[in-house]
Amino acid sequence: xxxxxxxxxxxxxxxxxxxxxxxxxxxxxxxxxxxxxxxxxxxxxxxxxxxxxxxxxxxxxxxxxxxxxxxxxxxxxxxxxxxxxxxxxxxxxxxxxxxxxxxxxxxxxxxxxxxxxxxxxxxxxxxxxxxxxxxxxxxxxxxxxxxxxxxxxxxxxxxxxxxxxxxxxxxxxxxxxxxxxxxxxxxxxxxxxxxxxxxxxxxxxxxxxxxxxxxxxxxxxxxxxxxxxxxxxxxxxxxxxxxxxxxxxxxxxxxxxxxxxxxxxxxxxxxxxxxxxxxxxxxxxxxxxxxxxxxxxxxxxxxxxxxxxxxxxxxxxxxxxxxxxxxxxxxxxxxxxxxxxxxxxxxxxxxxxxxxxxxxxxxxxxxxxxx
Numbered sequence: 001x002x003x004x005x006x007x008x009x010x011x012x013x014x015x016x017x018x019x020x021x022x023x024x025x026x027x028x029x030x031x032x033x034x035x036x037x038x039x040x041x042x043x044x045x046x047x048x049x050x051x052x053x054x055x056x057x058x059x060x061x062x063x064x065x066x067x068x069x070x071x072x073x074x075x076x077x078x079x080x081x082x083x084x085x086x087x088x089x090x091x092x093x094x095x096x097x098x099x100x101x102x103x104x105x106x107x108x109x110x111x112x113x114x115x116x117x118x119x120x121x122x123x124x125x126x127x128x129x130x131x132x133x134x135x136x137x138x139x140x141x142x143x144x145x146x147x148x149x150x151x152x153x154x155x156x157x158x159x160x161x162x163x164x165x166x167x168x169x170x171x172x173x174x175x176x177x178x179x180x181x182x183x184x185x186x187x188x189x190x191x192x193x194x195x196x197x198x199x200x201x202x203x204x205x206x207x208x209x210x211x212x213x214x215x216x217x218x219x220x221x222x223x224x225x226x227x228x229x230x231x232x233x234x235x236x237x238x239x240x241x242x243x244x245x246x247x248x249x250x251x252x253x254x255x256x257x258x259x260x261x262x263x264x265x266x267x268x269x270x271x272x273x274x275x276x277x278x279x280x281x282x283x284x285x286x287x288x289x290x291x292x293x294x295x296x297x298x299x300x301x302x303x304x305x306x307x308x309x310x311x312x313x314x315x316x317x318x319x320x321x322x323x324x325x326x327x328x329x330x331x332x333x334x335x336x337x338x339x340x341x342x343x344x345x346x347x348x349x350x351x352x353x354x355x356x357x358x359x360x361x362x363x364x365x366x367x368x369x370x371x
Contacts (some may be wrong), residue, residue: 010232012151012171012239014246021246025151025175025235027228031061031068034139034176038072041173044135046110048075048103052096052123054083057115057141061181065114065139073110077103081122085271088118088158090166096126110135113172116142116189117149117275121164124155128170137174141181143193144276147200147234148255150175152242162331163263169247177231182222188274190222191312195258195276198308199283200234203254204241206349208233213307220311254351257343258283261366264328268320280313285365289357290345292364300348315369322366329362 013022026037038044049069053062058080069076079099081087100109113123113136120138127136138150156167182190201209211229212219218226238255245252262282266275273281284305291301305315329340342357 010235010239012175012242014243021153021171023171023173023175025177025239027177027179027232029178029180031064031139031178034065034068035072037174037176038069038137044110044173046073046108046135048077048105048109049073049112050077050079050096050099050103050105050110051112051114052079052081052119052126053114054081054087054116054119056083057119060184061114061141065112069112075103083118085118085158088122090157090159092122093126093129093157096122097130100126100130105130105134107131107134110137110173112137112139113150114139114141116140116145120145120149121155121157121167124153124170124172125157125167128155128168133170135173136170137176138172139176139178141178142185142189143182143231144189144196145193146177146231147193148196148238150177151235151238152252152255153246161267163267171246175235179224179228179231182227185222187312188277192274192276194219194311195279195283195308195313197230197234198304198311198313199255199257199279200237202283202287202304202345202348203257203343203351204237204349205233206347208237209307209348212311213303216310251353253341253353254343256341257345257351258286260329260340260342261285261325261362261369264325264366265317265320265369267331268324268328269317273314273317277314280308281315281317281369284308284315285369286342286344288368289342289361289365292361293344295345296347304348316371317369320370322363322370325366325369326359326362329366 009024009026081092111123111127113120127134140146140150153169153171155170156164159165258279262278265281266278287304290296339355342354344354
């Protein structure tokens with residue numbers, strides 16, 4: 001098995017003319033190296049930097065990050081918004097714009113997304129749209145953001161009842177991970193992140209799934225070597241998929257495994273469950289449908305359920321009906337030509353996109369989750 005625990009960086013790279021990009025993902029054990037990492041990025045010479053964080057993360061890490069950046073640029077600002085999915089909207093983005101305008105940010109300046117997935121989506125979308133695009137970096141502080149949302153350039157906000165309905169693809173210039181933040185991550189946030197970890201293993205890394213199964217105690221205890229191995233494996237999968245399909249025209253769709261039903265549960269439950277928990281529920285439904293379609297054997301389905309439950313992910317949801325979940329899934333942004341692009345498994349580590357999942361199949365899969 002490959003030892004991924006010693007390597008401190010990888011590079012996400014696509015050299016195609018017109019949509020090329022290249023940026024490092026760094027693993028460190030503090031924020032002290034952030035300024036050095038930024039100074040080493042070619043053609044990044046801002047005069048103004050704004051660190052965007054939610055109220056929870058700001059209390060924990062904002063001063064430390066501002067201190068790490070002190071002396072690099074003449075103007076160092078911060079923007080703090082109320083923590084929670086309910087802040088992920090155009091109004092918050094507008095508030096970011098107001099700060100940038102007031103402080104005379106121009107196209108050479110920089111946003112820093114310090115926090116979890118909501119912060120990365122908000123700051124990334126503000127960066128993608130302010131002055132038609134300025135640079136930003138990701139400094140993810142949750143497991144979910146480290147293994148998934150900080151890599152790949154997806155940015156956006158919720159609109160009305162639709163999750164991530166307004167957005168843009170805008171790649172960061174750097175992803176800087178301080179591994180020490182995982183020590184203080186609340187358990188429910190750790191569990192949420194494990195939802196995306198297991199998803200990544202199921203779609204394209206059977207070796208990672210075996211590692212999660214065989215090293216349960218080390219991963220659950222957040223042992224540093226185990227976590228770096230897991231996070232690096234997830235980033236390698238995400239980087240490979242993004243390099244091949246940066247704007248989700250094809251294979252990148254497999255990253256949405258568990259998300260069709262998961263997003264529906266997330267919305268129907270009023271966001272009372274965290275994103276990764278809902279992905280976990282959605283994965284059970286998608287795995288069950290993969291079993292029914294003959295893609296995976298009963299033994300594999302049971303192992304998926306067992307591993308999800310061990311890491312604290314729910315396998316069902318109460319208070320919802322299958323009909324509610326299916327109806328909510330119809331507003332999913334992954335619809336194409338009136339059909340849902342549903343992700344299924346040929347086997348563990350091998351996912352595919354299916355556009356022929358019927359309403360009755362969806363209803364049956366949702367029924368498995370409503371108990």
